[in-house]
Amino acid sequence: MDVTANGVSTRVDTDPERPLLWVLRNEFGLTGAKYGCGEGQCGACTVLIDGVAHRSCITAVGSVAGRAITTIEGLADGEKLHPVQQAFLDADAMQCGYCTPGMILQSVALLRKNAAPSEAEIRQHMEGNICRCGTYNRIVAAIQDASRAMLTDAKEHEHA
Ligand code: FES
Ligand code: FES
CATH class of the missing domain: 3.10.20.30 (Beta-grasp domain)
Structure with a gap:
């Protein structure tokens, strides 16, 4: 196959x-x-x-x-990280990093269907992803940051 x-x-x-x-x-x-x-x-x-x-x-x-x-x-576009990857880095949303690839891809899927999720929607969507290091709050913050960055980016493209 x-x-x-x-x-x-x-x-x-x-x-x-x-x-x-x-x-x-x-x-x-x-x-x-x-x-x-x-x-x-x-x-x-x-x-x-x-x-x-x-x-x-x-x-x-x-x-x-x-x-x-x-x-x-x-996920990255050449040297440019995906906005969700960048947001996780900027928000320091990882400790050991073991859960991070899964968290990031789960977040990307969320933002693809809901560009501006509420905190409750984020928590619900991410519920099945476990972080043994307990970085959940920073993960939620990173997703909110990524959402804002992606919306701003989309608006700039619209007006370009
Ligand atoms: S390793 Fe696949 S869900 Fe846990
Ligand atoms: S950062 Fe260690 S499991 Fe999530």
Whole structure:
């Protein structure tokens, strides 16, 4: 089957039931997606599939053939970080960083469907992503900052 990660399509010869997480990490060397619980309960392995956040530990690789997968490695635009990545850095929204790729991709998915979420909407959307270091408040602040930055950017583009 062909698996497309971060815009690059690669032929993969593997059991279609194998979790996407292991194909990304072991075949593609995309180790940004982390193994936490392996049961869809922590969000450490989150990736985007056609722009929607999915837990790659419980996603069979056979189900994503031909779909666009984005991992944390594919989020920046060349040297320019994605606004959510930048906001996490600026807000210091990480401690050990293990949950961070999943948190960022989960946030990107949120802002894609709701450009200006309320704090309650952010907390609800991020509920399934666990941070063992307890940086939740800074994560929420980072998402709010990213939302503002992206809206300002969109407005500037409109008027350019
Ligand atoms: S490792 Fe996938 S949700 Fe925890
Ligand atoms: S920063 Fe350590 S688990 Fe979230």
